[in-house]
Amino acid sequence: MSTTKPQRINVEFVSAYPSRPLRGEDAYAAIIGDVLARMAATLGHEVTREYYVNDAGAQADALARGVYARCLAPTEFEADEITALAAAVRKGLSKDLFEAVEADWLPAVRRAAVEAAMASIREGLTALDVQFDTFTHESSLETRGELFRLFSDFARKDALMDSSGNLINAAPEKPVERLMLDTVSRGDLRPRPLTDGDGRYTYYAADLAYHSDKLARGYDLLIDVFRKDHSSYAPGLIAGVDLMSAGKAKLSVCLIDPVRPALAEEPSPRAPAVQGLPSLEELLAYYGARLLRRLFLTHAPGEPLELACCTEIRTALLDADKLCASALALPISDVDAQSLETPLTEAAFNARNPHMLMKSANELAAQFIKAGKITPKGTAALSQLLATLGLAQ
Numbered sequence: 585m586s587t588t589k590p591q592r593i594n595v596e597f598v599s600a601y602p603s604r605p606l607r608g609e610d611a612y613a614a615i616i617g618d619v620l621a622r623m624a625a626t627l628g629h630e631v632t633r634e635y636y637v638n639d640a641g642a643q644a645d646a647l648a649r650g651v652y653a654r655c656l657a658p659t660e661f662e663a664d665e666i667t668a669l670a671a672a673v674r675k676g677l678s679k680d681l682f683e684a685v686e687a688d689w690l691p692a693v694r695r696a697a698v699e700a701a702m703a704s705i706r707e708g709l710t711a712l713d714v715q716f717d718t719f720t721h722e723s724s725l726e727t728r729g730e731l732f733r734l735f736s737d738f739a740r741k742d743a744l745m746d747s748s749g750n751l752i753n754a755a756p757e758k759p760v761e762r763l764m765l766d767t768v769s770r771g772d773l774r775p776r777p778l779t780d781g782d783g784r785y786t787y788y789a790a791d792l793a794y795h796s797d798k799l800a801r802g803y804d805l806l807i808d809v810f811r812k813d814h815s816s817y818a819p820g821l822i823a824g825v826d827l828m829s830a831g832k833a834k835l836s837v838c839l840i841d842p843v844r845p846a847l848a849e850e851p852s853p854r855a856p857a858v859q860g861l862p863s864l865e866e867l868l869a870y871y872g873a874r875l876l877r878r879l880f881l882t883h884a885p886g887e888p889l890e891l892a893c894c895t896e897i898r899t900a901l902l903d904a905d906k907l908c909a910s911a912l913a914l915p916i917s918d919v920d921a922q923s924l925e926t927p928l929t930e931a932a933f934n935a936r937n938p939h940m941l942m943k944s945a946n947e948l949a950a951q952f953i954k955a956g957k958i959t960p961k962g963t964a965a966l967s968q969l970l971a972t973l974g975l976a977q
């Protein structure tokens with residue numbers, strides 16, 4: 585089945601902050617990441633599906649503080665997803681902790697809050713029928729030692745700069761303020777800060793340490809599925825990986841279009857023009873995981889995806905689903921038809937565009953329905969496409 589040299593591929597996707605529930609864009613990223621991983625596996629590659637849990641920075645601290653406040657005075661807050669987390673966290677922590685100073689309770693509350701939040705994120709992903717092999721926690725990475733090693737390597741490669749943009753030939757023993765990485769020589773538009781004004785490592789620096797960890801695990805290709813708001817961040821990461829891997833492995837970034845609420849059909853002058861975006865829960869309740877998957881895969885990348893719970897969309901998705909099922913149930917004819925499964929999967933994988941596969945699956949099904957019969961190769965091609973899309977009948 586494989587037409588390319590088998591490679592070890594890591595697909596990182598979703599990686600939403602534990603500090604908020606999953607949104608439409610996360611669900612979209614989940615489906616695209618899942619299908620990219622399926623395509624790679626179909627082509628014979630060895631694939632790891634990974635989620636990066638950002639549990640170490642300011643967002644995680646803010647989550648811990650919100651949860652802590654609700655643990656102390658549960659009745660003072662309106663019920664929301666943070667109160668739900670607080671209820672779970674409160675049960676597992678000792679009472680004394682709630683009398684301690686922040687430095688004492690913060691790490692424990694943060695750990696428990698992240699765990700409870702990730703449990704609910706995992707539930708959402710399972711409901712979407714998307715599995716992961718690995719969850720890597722930012723807090724578990726030995727960032728400090730690893731970054732010193734990386735910075736020394738950058739200095740040797742003439743890529744480490746001080747705050748005035750001058751190259752420095754050795755990494756400082758202790759982190760100093762405004763160290764920069766010269767990523768411009770690797771195709772980036774501007775150098776990237778490695779430490780901030782207080783000498784603390786940036787999110788980008790920690791992300792480099794994380795990608796260095798992925799490289800050490802021996803992958804030939806790293807794929808990051810990011811939301812489009814990462815579009816100016818991504819080139820810095822790509823250049824950083826290029827520097828770290830010395831050309832041995834490559835990072836490729838797939839950007840997910842924003843997901844917006846659909847415009848109301850007849851916006852009234854009084855009502856707001858847009859309805860709120862339905863939550864993942866509502867979307868799943870309305871469409872079910874299968875039609876929701878079809879909906880994301882039907883969207884051609886490039887424009888924001890407008891999402892709504894709408895009878896017309898639901899009917900169209902259901903019809904497309906039935907079309908494929910009916911095509912596969914047609915009488916088998918022995919007329920030979922060309923099989924397009926592998927070259928197409930390869931093209932779609934190289935373009936990081938599962939939409940191409942979706943379109944072809946629909947077209948193929950319509951073609952066979954029109955002919956009133958299906959060839960053995962047609963059955964194989966259509967089944968293979970649907971399996972790769974996670975839509976096997």
Ligand SMILES: NC(=[NH2+])NCCC[C@H](N)C(=O)O
Nearest residue numbers: 598599600601636638791810
């Ligand atoms: N290695 C990465 N930077 N992964 C993406 C992380 C995304 C980040 N947690 C967010 O929700 O915006």
